[in-house]
Amino acid sequence: MAGSKHPELSGLLVVNKPKEMTSFGVVARLRRVTGQKKIGHAGTLDPNVEGVLVVALGKATKLIDLLQSRPKTYTGTVAFGFATETQDADGAVVAEQALTTGLDETEIKKAMASLTGDIIQIPPIYSAVKVNGKRLYEYVRAGEEVELPKRPATIYRFEATSPLRWLPNQPYQAFDFVAQVSKGTYIRTLAYDLGQKLGLPATMTALKRTAGSGYSLDQATDLDDLLEMNFDSLCQRIQPIESVLTWPKKDLTEAEAFAVRNGQKITIDQWPATETGYYQLYDQGQLVAVYAFDADQDLWRSRYFFA
Missing domain, CATH: 2.30.130.10 (PUA domain)
Structure with missing residues (x-):
């Protein structure tokens, strides 16, 4: 499809983004295969996060602000006993506290409940949040200090979906969770803050977006499958603009x-x-x-x- 001329498309592609790819990379690949100039995504996913990424085409790009404002749902894993500079598994370990006994699941549930509703987050220094026109990670790269901003977030749901388990051959425990959150929420910061509530270092070690912008994972198509489709088949996967209006x-x-x-x-x-x-x-x-x-x-x- 690349290089050929195609009519302007308007609508939404619900993509299952793979790991090890940026959201911008997804958009760039879909721009090439669809031949669309107006194309963008509704809500960035970090490279190590997989799941629902809604891509708007043509006139649907006008709705990106609306799509981004809708709640998002994630599943993931939190590990207790160590913390990283990025608050996820990609960063260097900056704090450790070996666990000698199992944690109290009741206390964890209480701490999770205290983090629901309207909260204030301090995003990680390794993030794309802008301060004075510069992204936080750019301050790190330049060796400059910056005061981290405080940002409001709403946590609609934050619940454990598995029992605690010991990590293999390590003095750490982990459990799986589901979280439904507002725009701008950092799930890795939510995991870190959960550890702070319990007096422990904590890290988000896995994350998947299962719903976002009004669409769920079962409505999404794997990116590789979209890239392999012919133009007509890909067009059939485009959701009309009307489908997102309520x-x-x-x-x-x-x-x-x-x-x-x-x-x-x-x-x-x-x-x-x-x-x-x-x-x-x-x-x-x-x-x-x-x-x-x-x-x-x-x-x-x-x-x-x-x-």
Whole structure:
């Protein structure tokens, strides 16, 4: 498919990203095989993390902010007894505390419960968070000190999914977990903070995103499979823009369609305010735009335009 001319595509590809690849690398490969200029992903996955990566094509790229704002679900493993500079298995060990007896699972569950809800995280220094226009890991590479920022996060669910187990031939214990979190949450920091609650060094040793941006892993296609498909087969895997919209639908009159296609504002007298504050608008069965209600001005204005 590379090098050939293809029409502009609009929609979403739900990719099962493999380990050892950046999210940018996934987008770059799909850009080549689809021939699309407008393409981007909704929520970065670290190279050592596998799972759901939603890639937007064409007009669907306008929805990336919406897709990123939706909760994400992960499964993974936390190990107690050592901590690394990156808070995951890729970093050098910076703290160790050999365990002589098994940990109390009840205390771990209590600590996990204390980390649910609205929390404040301090992201790891080896992360892409920006401070004064520079990413944190760039300060490390330059040998410069920087004050780590505090960031809000919401943890909707953080639960153990396995009993504690001893790591083979090591004085460490580990268990598996599931976490559903808001945009911007660092799961490796969540694992580290769990250790801090228990007075122990802790590290996230494995992670998989099982759901994100409104899609689950069973809806995803392995990247290698996508890259091997012919163009028509790949197109069949594209989810339409409408599949991710959850707001009420409204069919437009001819006059309304003219106004919407020209980006005109709609008064509250024409369209009364709704509970959701959004409408997905259709002209003769075709999605043309999403309008949002502006409560300050008592009118509707264009939020996303697709026509």
